[in-house]
Amino acid sequence: MIPExxxxxLIIGFVLAIIxxxxxxxxxxxxxxxxxALAPGLAIGVLVxxxxxxxxxxxxxxQDDFSVKVVTNNSNxxxxxxxxxxxxxxxxxxxxxxxSLILSSWTAAVAVFSxxxxxxxxxxxxxxxxxxGVGFLSFMLLTSNPFERMLPGIPADGNDLNPLLQDPxxxxxxxxxxxxxVGFSVAFAFAIAALWxxxxxxxWARWSRPWTNIAWGFLTLGIMxxxxxxxxxxxxGGWWFWDPVENASFMPWLAGTALIHSLAATEKxxxxxxxxxxxxxFAFSLSLLGTFLVRSGVLTSVHAFAxxxxxxxxxxxxxxxxxxxxxxLYALRAPAVASRVGFEWxxxxxxxxxxxxxxxxxxxxxxxxxxxxxxxxxxxxxKYSVGPPYFNAVFVPLMALLVPFMGVGPVSxxxxxxxxxxxxELLLPAIVAVLCGLTLPLFEAEYNIWVALAVSLxxxxxxxxVRDLWxxxxxxxxxSAGLRRITLSYWGMxxxxxxxxxxxxxxxxxxxxxxxxxxxxxxxxxxxxxxxEFTLVEIVPVAGPNYVADEARFKVFSDGQMIVSLAPQKRxxxxxxxxxTEADIDAGLMRDLFVAMGEPVGDDGAWAxxxxxxxxxxxxxxxxxxxxxxxxxxxMDKRYRQARIRRTIRAGGREQYGV
Amino acid sequence: MTKSxxxxxxxxxxxxxxAVAVIETYEFSDPALELRYRQLTQELRCPKCQNQNIADSNxxxxxxxxxxxxxxxESGASDGEILDHMVARYGEFVRYRxxxxxxxxxxxxxxxxxxxxxxxxVILALKRKSPRAESSDATLSAEEQRQLDRMLRDxxxxx
Amino acid sequence: MAxxxxxxxxxxxxxxxxxxxxxxxxxxPQAMPSALIDQPLPAFxxxxxxxxTQITRDDVLGExxxxxxxxxxxxxxxxxxxxxxxxxxxxIPIYGINYKDEDAAAxxxxxxxxxxxxxxxxxxxxxLGIDLGVYGAPETYLVDAKGMIRYxxxxxxxxxxxxxVLQPLFLELTAEGNQG
Numbered sequence: 002m003i004p005e006x007x008x009x010x011l012i013i014g015f016v017l018a019i020i021x022x023x024x025x026x027x028x029x030x031x032x033x034x035x036x037x038a039l040a041p042g043l044a045i046g047v048l049v050x051x052x053x054x055x056x057x058x059x060x061x062x063x064q065d066d067f068s069v070k071v072v073t074n075n076s077n078x079x080x081x082x083x084x085x086x087x088x089x090x091x092x093x094x095x096x097x098x099x100x101s102l103i104l105s106s107w108t109a110a111v112a113v114f115s116x117x118x119x120x121x122x123x124x125x126x127x128x129x130x131x132x133x134g135v136g137f138l139s140f141m142l143l144t145s146n147p148f149e150r151m152l153p154g155i156p157a158d159g160n161d162l163n164p165l166l167q168d169p170x171x172x173x174x175x176x177x178x179x180x181x182x183v184g185f186s187v188a189f190a191f192a193i194a195a196l197w198x199x200x201x202x203x204x205w206a207r208w209s210r211p212w213t214n215i216a217w218g219f220l221t222l223g224i225m226x227x228x229x230x231x232x233x234x235x236x237x238g239g240w241w242f243w244d245p246v247e248n249a250s251f252m253p254w255l256a257g258t259a260l261i262h263s264l265a266a267t268e269k270x271x272x273x274x275x276x277x278x279x280x281x282x283f284a285f286s287l288s289l290l291g292t293f294l295v296r297s298g299v300l301t302s303v304h305a306f307a308x309x310x311x312x313x314x315x316x317x318x319x320x321x322x323x324x325x326x327x328x329x330l331y332a333l334r335a336p337a338v339a340s341r342v343g344f345e346w347x348x349x350x351x352x353x354x355x356x357x358x359x360x361x362x363x364x365x366x367x368x369x370x371x372x373x374x375x376x377x378x379x380x381x382x383x384k385y386s387v388g389p390p391y392f393n394a395v396f397v398p399l400m401a402l403l404v405p406f407m408g409v410g411p412v413s414x415x416x417x418x419x420x421x422x423x424x425x426e427l428l429l430p431a432i433v434a435v436l437c438g439l440t441l442p443l444f445e446a447e448y449n450i451w452v453a454l455a456v457s458l459x460x461x462x463x464x465x466x467v468r469d470l471w472x473x474x475x476x477x478x479x480x481s482a483g484l485r486r487i488t489l490s491y492w493g494m495x496x497x498x499x500x501x502x503x504x505x506x507x508x509x510x511x512x513x514x515x516x517x518x519x520x521x522x523x524x525x526x527x528x529x530x531x532x533x534e535f536t537l538v539e540i541v542p543v544a545g546p547n548y549v550a551d552e553a554r555f556k557v558f559s560d561g562q563m564i565v566s567l568a569p570q571k572r573x574x575x576x577x578x579x580x581x582t583e584a585d586i587d588a589g590l591m592r593d594l595f596v597a598m599g600e601p602v603g604d605d606g607a608w609a610x611x612x613x614x615x616x617x618x619x620x621x622x623x624x625x626x627x628x629x630x631x632x633x634x635x636x637m638d639k640r641y642r643q644a645r646i647r648r649t650i651r652a653g654g655r656e657q658y659g660v
Numbered sequence: 661m662t663k664s665x666x667x668x669x670x671x672x673x674x675x676x677x678x679a680v681a682v683i684e685t686y687e688f689s690d691p692a693l694e695l696r697y698r699q700l701t702q703e704l705r706c707p708k709c710q711n712q713n714i715a716d717s718n719x720x721x722x723x724x725x726x727x728x729x730x731x732x733x734e735s736g737a738s739d740g741e742i743l744d745h746m747v748a749r750y751g752e753f754v755r756y757r758x759x760x761x762x763x764x765x766x767x768x769x770x771x772x773x774x775x776x777x778x779x780x781x782v783i784l785a786l787k788r789k790s791p792r793a794e795s796s797d798a799t800l801s802a803e804e805q806r807q808l809d810r811m812l813r814d815x816x817x818x819x
Numbered sequence: 820m821a822x823x824x825x826x827x828x829x830x831x832x833x834x835x836x837x838x839x840x841x842x843x844x845x846x847x848p849q850a851m852p853s854a855l856i857d858q859p860l861p862a863f864x865x866x867x868x869x870x871x872t873q874i875t876r877d878d879v880l881g882e883x884x885x886x887x888x889x890x891x892x893x894x895x896x897x898x899x900x901x902x903x904x905x906x907x908x909x910x911i912p913i914y915g916i917n918y919k920d921e922d923a924a925a926x927x928x929x930x931x932x933x934x935x936x937x938x939x940x941x942x943x944x945x946x947l948g949i950d951l952g953v954y955g956a957p958e959t960y961l962v963d964a965k966g967m968i969r970y971x972x973x974x975x976x977x978x979x980x981x982x983x984v985l986q987p988l989f990l991e992l993t994a995e996g997n998q999g
Contacts, residue, residue: 237682237716244711279829286833299843303711313844321837328830335826346786354786358778366771372839373767379842382763384851386705388713388756395771517698521685599683609683707851707954720919721954724945749952751854 004069007057008148011098014050014105015138017043021108021131025124029197037124041112044127047134048109055089055102058147062089068155071095071147077161077576079547087172088162093296094147096175100292101137103176104183108134111187111212118208125194126187133186136319144312161547161576170230178223178250182288184216185253188260189285192278193327196334206268206277211636213264213281214493217257218632224250225625233584237597238517238613240621243392245300248371249291252364256284259360261632266353270415272342273350275335276357282331286324287364293320299375347420349413355406363399367392404458404505408465411494412472426472430464455509459502466498493635500627507620516614521602531614533594534558535567540608548572550583553598553608557587571598590623592616682718686730693733700729700742703757707750853960853971854952860886860966861950868917868939869926876966878938883992884912885985886960887936887976888948890920891928893956899975900932906981907935911989915939918948918956961988964996 021043028036058071062085067073075092076085090099108130115123141147165171191209195201227250232240241247260280266272294300297313344350370387377385412426438457470487477483516531527536538554550572557565570583584597592614599609688694701715706722714722714729725746732742746754758764855861860876867874879886887903889896907913915936917925922941929936942948951960954973961970970988972980 239716242711283829293840297840297844299840299846299848301711301848303709310844317837317840317844320840324833325830325837328833332826332830336823351786354782358775358782362771362774362778365774369770370767372836374848375843375846376839377763378846378848379839380763384751384753385758385764385767386753386756387758387767388703388705388711390703390757391767394757395768399771399775519683519685597683599685602685609685611683707952724949728949747854749854749949750954751851751952753851 003057003060003064004066004148004150007054007061008146010050010053010057011138011142011148014047014054014101015135015142017046017050018105018131018134018138021047022128022135025131026128029121029124029128032121034120037120040124040127040131044105044108044112044131047131048105051098051102051105051138055098058095058098059086059089061148062086065159067157067159068150068152069147070149070151073151073156073159075159075162077159077547079576080159080162080167081546083172084162084167087166090175091162091166091171094141094145094149096179097137097141097145098147099176100179100183101134101141103179104130104134104137104186107183107187107212111190115208122194122198122208125197126190129190129193130186133190133323136323140312140315140319144309144315158576161574164548164572164574164577164579164581165234168230168234170226170234174223174226174230177219177226181216181218181220181223181257182250182253182291184212184219185257185260185281185285185288187212187216188264188281189327192281193330196278196327196330199334201267201274201278206264207640209281210261210264210268211641213257213261214632214635217254217261218629220250220254220257221625221629221632224254225622225629228625229622232618233586233595237582237584237611238515238595238615240511240618241389242303243370243389245302245371246295248367249294252367252371253284253287253291255360255364255367256280256287259357259364260284262353262356262360266350270342270344270350272344273353273357275331278335279331280357280361282324282327283364286320286327287368289316289320289323292316294371300371301374344415345417347413347418347423349410349415349418352406352410352413356403356410359399359403359406363396366395366399370395400505401454401458404462407498407501408461411498412465412469426468427465430461430468433464434458434461449513451509452513455505459506462498462502462505466495470495488638488640490635490638490640493631493633493638495631496634497628497631500624500631502624503620503627504624507617507622507624510617511615511621514616515618518612519599520610520612521607522610523605523607528610528612530612531592532559533564533614535594535596535612537608537610540606543570545572547576548574548581551598553596553610555585555596557594565594567594567596569596569598588619590617590619593618682716682722684726684730686726688730689734696739697729697733700733700739701726703743703755704729704746705754705756707754713756851954851973853968855968856970858968860960860962860968861947863940863942863947863950865947866941868915868922868941869929874938874940879914879962880964880966882912882964883989883996884914884937884962885976885989886914886916886962888916888918888951888953888956888958888960890918890956891924892920893918895975896957897932899957899977900935902977902981903935904933906976912937916942916947916951916953918942918953919945959985961985961992963992 021040024036024043025040027033028039060066061069061072062076063082065072065076065078065085067076071092071094072088075088075095080088088095090096108127111130112123112127115126118126188209191205191212195205227247228240231242232238260277260283263273263277263280267274267277293313293316295302296309297316298310299313370392373387374385377383408430409423409427412423414422434457437460438453438455441453441456441460473487473491474480474483477486518528518530520528522528522537524537524539527534529535534557536556536558538556540551540553543550543552550570552568552570555567555569556563557567565587567585567587569585572581572583573579574581582597582599584595586596587594593616595611595613595615597611597613599611601607602609686694686697688697698715702713704714704725706712706714706717706719706725708719708721709717712722714725729742732745737745743755743759747759752758752764758767760768860879862876864873864875866872885906889900903913913935915938917939919942922943925939925941929939940947945953951958951968952971957975959972959976960968961972963969969992970985972985974980976985
């Protein structure tokens with residue numbers, strides 16, 4: 002009964018989403034306040050029913066209801082309960098349901114937290130979000146029903162969750178990623194509502210900015226977790242593969258990065274309005290495009306999805322309606338929202354433009370590179386592969402181009418600044434940064450031009466930020482007073498930019514200084530990698546809840562001191578018979594030690610073993626974490642919180658849109 | 661219910677190849693060869709697999725190609741010769757770094773062209789705008805000013 | 820007016836992209852044409868299966884023929900085997916490339932299931948396979964009388980593939996050979 006109940010709830014949610022799309026939109030057109038005022042309630046209604054549906058699917062998984070097709074295909078009675086739960090979204094249908102749940106949560110959140118919006122605006126925003134919900138709910142109901150039964154002939158047990166997905170990182174990676182993807186729908190809906198109304202008032206950017214920053218923060222976390230998961234579960238030391246599925250999440254991130262900066266200029270200065278609107282459309286369009294790419298099978302990815310041309314066609318049609326429709330609206334209405342504000346060449350506005358140019362070009366480059374094989378195939382030009390060597394070759398210089406401007410950005414002033422002021426503020430950081438680059442790599446290992454460059458760029462970012470902070474603090478009566486005066490939104494920027502610097506150092510150090518050694522090892526043998534002695538003590542069989550494994554037990558010594566025991570495994574999962582390599586990693590801020598098992602070599606007890614020394618690989622993820630924390634911090638800023646205070650006051654009195 | 665529907669692998673993120681670390685234990689006569697081997701295995705695409713290089717794939721064809729690569733490196737072939745050898749047999753498809761010829765020239769030039777166009781557009785737009793920078797001290801329209809005033813008033817009441 | 824028109828640029832780019840994506844739905848990113856189409860069959864000198872002789876490139880030239888890459892470990896090969904027998908009975912010359920297989924197993928297979936092949940080339944280490952750009956079995960190459968590779972089919976050869984793809988090409992090439 003429960004699956005049918007879930008299916009039924011999904012249908013009610015779908016119907017409510019249709020009403021949410023139509024009624025407030027009709028109200029907005031007719032200026033019917035009653036119709037518009039229905040929007041928040043409807044948004045919450047959609048959330049309630051989608052949540053019920055989601056809970057029903059969770060129950061089906063947790064109760065091992067193998068009459069449900071997705072449960073049979075993705076779960077097993079031996080599966081630990083936490084993975085039964087995460088298996089809910091470890092498949093095409095369930096992940097769509099999660100996507101819909103998150104979308105309806107964002108929609109309801111907008112309904113609840115944006116009551117200070119003019120009713121007309123709120124009705125339009127929620128109607129647009131409702132329409133996106135209609136698209137995904139109908140996609141699920143028509144092509145990918147998660148509650149489909151296996152009738153007749155209910156299997157005794159399920160096929161088990163893919164062992165790769167039986168991992169803590171993968172429990173939270175998809176929800177975070179979807180929070181980001183779907184979160185951009187809020188900025189998108191605000192943009193469409195603004196175009197629809199034909200005016201972008203100064204408050205528009207202030208309203209959509211916190212939502213966008215939160216979405217961007219979640220997307221950052223999601224991508225970070227995906228990379229981290231690949232590193233220890235799939236990549237055998239690799240952490241980014243420029244696979245189409247990865248690019249599908251990276252492109253919205255790049256466009257979103259441009260968007261959050263452009264939004265800052267729009268909020269503070271009323272600038273770049275039509276450009277910001279276009280970026281908001283672009284960022285969410287890329288989220289939708291990503292969905293198409295990973296579920297339609299038009300590109301080959303190492304991550305196989307439920308690829309089905311029928312589903313691909315559905316998403317494509319939806320994509321055409323949403324993106325085509327919004328770009329048409331943009332083309333027709335954009336002049337109405339164009340900015341009338343000017344600024345000088347030497348100003349923060351120009352630097353934000355630099356940011357936008359680099360991120361836009363990066364986004365389009367990744368997009369073009371990802372789709373290039375498809376373009377060539379469609380044009381009959383043969384089969385091409387575009388992989389990491391290409392993307393690294395074009396992406397790294399673009400990012401390097403960004404950093405010099407990025408250092409100046411926080412120091413610079415809006416509207417009008419002088420080169421002389423920049424010089425007096427930044428000459429010292431620049432000189433010290435170059436000196437850092439010239440000398441620092443000497444301490445680590447042999448001189449490496451790329452590491453030197455990376456250290457210089459990172460030092461430039463950090464020093465200019467610190468210089469700026471010091472400048473701001475110095476202006477106050479005392480240091481503590483100065484620190485207190487600094488807004489949370491400044492701290493957010495500060496932390497996020499520091500995070501970017503950490504990323505640069507991590508990426509370059511780990512790609513330049515990593516040592517990888519594949520070899521045949523016998524129990525008792527010791528091998529030295531980057532000064533660490535890895536001793537293979539023994540190889541023993543072990544058993545887990547739903548797998549059996551061979552486990553290699555290593556002791557690692559440095560300067561004669563034992564520093565850690567590592568125990569990588571080679572597992573065989575009982576239900577599926579799949580073989581999995583489980584690496585073991587000694588993580589550290591300055592270096593990771595990574596051991597993975599290959600196959601037995603010969604009959605005399607030797608195994609193929611991979612030993613890795615990865616310096617500063619954690620800095621990358623730490624940096625991404627800082628970026629996300631920064632994004633969340635900006636949202637806590639006083640000026641956004643004021644909106645909330647005002648709301649409570651309003652709630653006590655007459656609602657703005659009250660009857 | 662179509663057949664392909666039933667056959668579709670209803671899995672969210674399942675690498676087709678089993679997730680088994682590929683670890684070859686070739687012994688190279690020169691550490692430089694091992695470095696080149698590592699690099700080339702990452703630049704060559706496994707023809708049979710999903711999107712995987714031959715370093716990460718356990719497919720038999722990837723094993724064969726790794727062995728071939730090892731033999732060619734040991735026999736002193738240059739990177740260019742090895743890549744040509746592979747492309748002659750498996751097509752341009754095996755190269756993750758498309759060569760700078762034919763249609764792939766477009767691929768390589770795109771980022772540069774995009775960058776130049778973007779910079780050009782920005783400069784043009786700024787040139788058109790900058791003369792007005794002096795005159796337009798009023799950055800907000802009357803309507804925006806009204807909006808903002810209301811917001812600020814509200815927030816004062818709030819705090 | 821021009822400034823208004825340029826606002827349609829994003830839409831136009833998107834429409835172009837959507838057309839490509841739509842086209843992509845009916846393309847198979849996995850399908851790979853052989854790099855050796857209209858290239859000469861690579862030279863080889865390998866043992867003939869079940870005989871104590873070597874077989875070379877020259878031995879298989881002279882008439883339009885199919886070269887079928889097969890192995891006993893290959894499940895689909897068993898599926899296409901009966902149809903290959905039919906083709907060979909109707910007079911189509913088929914040469915086998917026994918790819919990365921055991922001789923004994925291959926001979927047993929042929930004894931049990933019948934032998935559609937004029938001759939079988941033993942490619943135990945897969946070197947001829949790599950020269951041909953083989954990436955899995957079964958694959959079937961159409962080679963003309965002069966030894967040029969004209970077509971490759973990846974996967975099982977059945978009646979549909981033969982009648983719609985291979986036979987028309989085969990007849991065309993045979994006719995060409997007779998004229999020249």
